Amino acid sequence: MxxxxxxxxxxxxxxxxxxxxxxxxxxxxxxxxxxxxxxxxxxxxxxxxxxxxxxxxxxxxxxxxxxxxxxxxxxxxxxxxxxxSNSFDLRVISGSVVEQLALQEKETVILTSYQEGQGFVTCLDQVHASQGGLSVFEKLGAVFPLHAGASPKAILLALSPDQREDYYKQDLKSFTPATITDPDKLRAHIEEYAARGFAVSREETYPGVIGVAAPIVVNGRPLGSIALSVPIQRTTESKIERWSVLVRKAVQQIADQANGLHLQQEVPLK
Missing domain, CATH: 1.10.10.10 (Winged helix-like DNA-binding domain superfamily/Winged helix DNA-binding domain)
Known part of the structure; x- marks a missing residue:
């Protein structure tokens, strides 16, 4: 009353x-x-x-x-x-941003979700590459631990130092020879990219695949990540730098929408 x-x-x-x-x-x-x-x-x-x-x-x-x-x-x-929490749908909020990024770059864009306290991300959605030749795809619902791949590592970037240290103590599984499983090397790697706001994976989960990702952070907590996943044959260092800018802009747009910010006009991904 x-x-x-x-x-x-x-x-x-x-x-x-x-x-x-x-x-x-x-x-x-x-x-x-x-x-x-x-x-x-x-x-x-x-x-x-x-x-x-x-x-x-x-x-x-x-x-x-x-x-x-x-x-x-x-x-x-x-x-x-x-x-x-029950009505929040990251896939709905992120859909237009994911589609726009995939349309612009003609490469596969993957959306993952993350639940606080978990040691993995889940593939929530994706838009396949539209250009011909080789393309990357991931099974919806697939999970990957936080140390393997760009999408999972993007979450590690957004966790607190204590949360990261707790994760480094786990048994770090190897998926390819490039997977970083040494805790000290992983720590140094994450600290380097945390300062830059994006993660890069070079054949860490699948041979021949490069990934660039950034975390979706709302109210200080990572909810998931956006990644561009590209065959190594179509990847250059200059493209990686470009994609790092694009995924950071994409996750900021999603975070703004999740926070209920009504933008007067859509910010183009350039």
């Missing part, structure tokens, strides 16, 4: 923005806040913040812990997150 209402008479859109500002402050690093800390951190005046917090509390989006006098996300927020 909501005894506090936010409507046109209490600030309109500006107050709605303040409401989401408060909700966004509750994260993994700081899951609980006192009202005084919320005032200091948000920069709102005390009366406005108090009204926002009262509304969120009465709506179930915040709960109050009497033991430490702090607020935490409530059941309504948890349920909203669950519904969003």
């Amino acid at each position: 909501n005894d506090v209402k936010l409507n046109e008479t209490t600030g309109g859109v500006g107050l709605i923005r303040k409401t989401f500002q408060v909700l966004d402050m509750f994260d993994v690093e700081t899951p609980a806040w006192s009202q005084a800390d919320l005032v200091r951190k948000s920069g709102m005046n005390r009366s406005t913040l108090s009204r926002v917090v009262r509304y969120l509390h009465s709506s179930g989006y915040l709960m109050f812990n009497e033991q430490n006098s702090k607020y935490m996300l409530g059941i309504a927020a948890v349920e909203l997150g669950r519904r969003a």
Whole structure:
């Protein structure tokens, strides 16, 4: 039962923005806040913040812990997150970007998905190369560990240093002689490409195949990756540099869409 209402008479859109500002402050690093800390951190005046917090509390989006006098996300927020997770479809959000990139480059573009805590990516979608001759394709639903191939390694780039170190401790399977299975070499390799924002695979999962990929990162978390996968015969170093720019632009477009940013016009991939 909501005894506090936010409507046109209490600030309109500006107050709605303040409401989401408060909700966004509750994260993994700081899951609980006192009202005084919320005032200091948000920069709102005390009366406005108090009204926002009262509304969120009465709506179930915040709960109050009497033991430490702090607020935490409530059941309504948890349920909203669950519904969003169940309805979120990375393939739908990414579809036009994947198709545009494949059409422009005439090479295979692969979309993978990643679930937090897993040690692999899953091939979610792909658009096959449209030019003649050799082409690369991957089986939908195929999985690859994070150390093998451009699409999986793109996820490693986006993980925290601690998460990477945990992964390096695993048994690193070899798929081809080019697969990097030595933890020290893999660490150095990932650190080099993490600074550049993209991953490159040279015959690490399939002989004769080069991959260039970047991670799709939303709210600081990798959701998957976009990769151009090309026969080695059609690959040059200058093309790899070009593709590295294109996949980074592609994942940024997808992240913007996932964040609900409505662009006035589509940004072309150049």
